[in-house]
Amino acid sequence: METQYKEKTFFTSKDLALSVIGGRWKIAIIWCLLQQSPLRLSEIQKYLPDVNQRMLIRQLRELEEDKIITRYVYPVVPPKVEYELGEIGLLLEPVVTSICDWGDNFREYLEKDVNKNQLNKI
Amino acid sequence: METQYKEKTFFTSKDLALSVIGGRWKIAIIWCLLQQSPLRLSEIQKYLPDVNQRMLIRQLRELEEDKIITRYVYPVVPPKVEYELGEIGLLLEPVVTSICDWGDNFREYLEKDVNKNQLNKI
DNA sequence: CGGAATCCCTATCGATACTG
DNA sequence: CAGTATCGATAGGGATTCCG
Numbered sequence: 001m002e003t004q005y006k007e008k009t010f011f012t013s014k015d016l017a018l019s020v021i022g023g024r025w026k027i028a029i030i031w032c033l034l035q036q037s038p039l040r041l042s043e044i045q046k047y048l049p050d051v052n053q054r055m056l057i058r059q060l061r062e063l064e065e066d067k068i069i070t071r072y073v074y075p076v077v078p079p080k081v082e083y084e085l086g087e088i089g090l091l092l093e094p095v096v097t098s099i100c101d102w103g104d105n106f107r108e109y110l111e112k113d114v115n116k117n118q119l120n121k122i
Numbered sequence: 123m124e125t126q127y128k129e130k131t132f133f134t135s136k137d138l139a140l141s142v143i144g145g146r147w148k149i150a151i152i153w154c155l156l157q158q159s160p161l162r163l164s165e166i167q168k169y170l171p172d173v174n175q176r177m178l179i180r181q182l183r184e185l186e187e188d189k190i191i192t193r194y195v196y197p198v199v200p201p202k203v204e205y206e207l208g209e210i211g212l213l214l215e216p217v218v219t220s221i222c223d224w225g226d227n228f229r230e231y232l233e234k235d236v237n238k239n240q241l242n243k244i
Numbered sequence: 245c246g247g248a249a250t251c252c253c254t255a256t257c258g259a260t261a262c263t264g
Numbered sequence: 265c266a267g268t269a270t271c272g273a274t275a276g277g278g279a280t281t282c283c284g
Contacts, residue, residue, distance in 0.1 A: 031136050
């Protein structure tokens with residue numbers, strides 16, 4: 001989902017939003033930073049073990065370009081970098097929450113389905 | 123985002139949700155079906171001119187497998203097929219709404235930014 | 245520690261053409 | 265109309281190495 005909003009002239013709200021948060025791991029990253037903030041790269045990696053480092057860094061860069069997150073570099077040795085949600089990024093909380101809520105519903109729905117199938121087998 | 127929840131044993135709610143609705147065009151498709159339902163393939167294409175037909179069909183199939191949408195085939199010539207949100211799919215309305223709302227906020231945020239930059243140039 | 249860089253492979257995407 | 269088929273392009277991703 002690397003269509004940048006900067007390149008296009010017109011967007012509906014959903015297209016604009018999806019161009020920014022539609023990336024493969026972006027919602028997951030934002031979820032992390034809503035759980036705890038700021039986070040160092042290595043900490044995000046612990047939250048998201050399935051994402052390889054290169055991808056994670058790419059997605060973090062894109063989010064940074066779009067001002068969703070802020071990246072603080074401390075000039076120390078060894079390096080210390082912290083990521084944090086910006087003003088507009090924090091407003092994504094309802095999006096993440098509604099997705100998690102729906103996930104809960106979907107899980108229940110799946111379990112109901114399993115029960116139904118088990119009943120059918122009797 | 124073709125990690126199917128069926129293959130994994132454990133998921134957080136967000137991972138489960140993202141495995142189902144995280145696909146490239148799925149939120150957009152669900153958005154369409156919340157605007158109007160049922161919709162024929164050609165009608166969805168009008169809503170989403172940026173999505174090519176093959177991708178659209180693939181994503182529709184995946185959503186169908188996951189019971190998010192229902193596909194009705196009328197046995198007529200020429201073919202008529204209608205897509206509709208299912209019970210659990212309809213519950214995605216808050217997700218889509220919150221994304222659109224955030225898109226509005228982000229647009230405002232961008233415009234503020236433009237103004238700031240213009241002021242800086244004076 | 246937090247990356248950048250490289251190689252390399254696969255999955256997904258997208259356009260076009262074709263079909264019942 | 266609602267799809268398949270095909271093919272080349274691109275994004276995703278793993279592993280490893282190197283650097284300040």
